[in-house]
Amino acid sequence: MTDPVSSSEIDKSFFNELTREKGMDKILLCFNCNGCSTGCPMKDIESKFDIKKYIRMAGLGMKDRILNDEYLWYCTTCYKCQERCPEGVLNVDTLLRMRTMAVHEGIMLEPHREVAHFVIDTGHAVPINDSNRKKRLELGLTEVPPTVHMYPEAYEQVRKLLKACEFDTLTQKE
Amino acid sequence: MSTETEKQGKPQSLSLFLGCVAPNRYPGIELASRKVMKDLGVDLHELEGASCCPAPGVFKSFDKTTWLTMASRNVVLSEQMGMDLLTICNGCYGSLGEANLTLMHDPDYKAKVNEKLGEVGLEYKGNAKVRHIIEFLEKDVGPDTIKEKVTVPLDGIKVAVHYGCHLIRPSKEKEGLGSAENPRFFDVLVDATGAKSVDYEEKMMCCGAGGGARSAFLETTLKMTEKKLAILQKDEFDCIVDACPFCHLQFDSGQVQLNKEGKDYHIPVLHYSQLLGLAFGYTPQELGIQMNMTTNSAFEEKVLALQQKAKEA
């Protein structure tokens, strides 16, 4: 069960920051109908994850509870909830924006940090490996695909862009 | 761009965006896509030096400007070729498609992204579309043209179509695909091969992998995956046909994972390009289907028998 909300948890500046992004203020239109949560396949298998709860907490500006909650990362982004909301709340987009706010506070799960680093180091989130080099050759394909894997100057471009976005600092390992 | 050229009767040209999972984990999907598009008279051009789309679950969850910048670079490569971009993955389609629409309609983000791109001498203009192989085949090629090219009708193959999420949702970003709750356009393409797409419970459910959930909480996501697998095994489907290498990975490797825990799943998983390849007469070997982690010899024999029969006829 969720603990009752205490007024000290309400952080107006968090709400203001969240709703700086277009469309996010629609969370205020939520009238608690539960339509979003009812269609959610993740809630079906993990009842602790409840999309409606995040939308309501966001409207109240409950920064700490939201950003430190590991379940914030359970959504598969299937968008069923967002399709169903009668008020046009951007459920998934809002949840993703709250994830970015967590990451900018240094809160990030280790496996996600690893994926980020695959991209920083290779340009691919899932880079080629030995067994797939072999499979490609067996199929008559080039050993590596004609992506950043084949063109070092293209990878260099990606690396520079990630640096320009300060993505390397954002996802830095401790 | 593509529909224009089609009307003029010229071959259609698109850039091929490979992404990560297809070329680096399921190269059979890449190969099958290249083969069937060539047979259908669609010219695919290499999008040299493309990167990760980037992965929507992680990048969009980390930093919006980084996500848009990485995605826009891939779109710009296609713009420079004067072509629309073809994806063979729902994740890539979702990520690139949404980024492209955002930049087309939001001048602030466009300016921000172009400032970054400028540092490597690139500029996003917004004149290339992002396409997905399924919606492209349905809208621009059409099931009738596909039927004409089928040399091995896949009679008697009972298919469970898995649309996946980002092919159809968010529906406000997808043009002309009909209902997002009960779509038909993918089923129609499966039926064009002679196989039969049969409806099943939980057909529109997510595979479980998206949003970074697979990498962080594999076991939980497999509970979602197994819901679908259990239904398909019980109802004796011959195979799952998907449109996304990431869903493909979740279903294919997921069965191996679940079997380690005492389950017994052996449902063949095919990307639509591979199913179409079979109907065009390529053997399962030639399409890399046997390179899946979950193999099923009964399915392979069934297909080879159909191919043998077609040869004799």
Ligand code: SF4
């Ligand atoms: S997008 Fe996320 S929260 Fe919404 S229904 Fe899907 S899994 Fe649930």
Ligand code: SF4
């Ligand atoms: S469907 Fe919309 S209005 Fe209903 S509870 Fe969810 S967010 Fe609120």
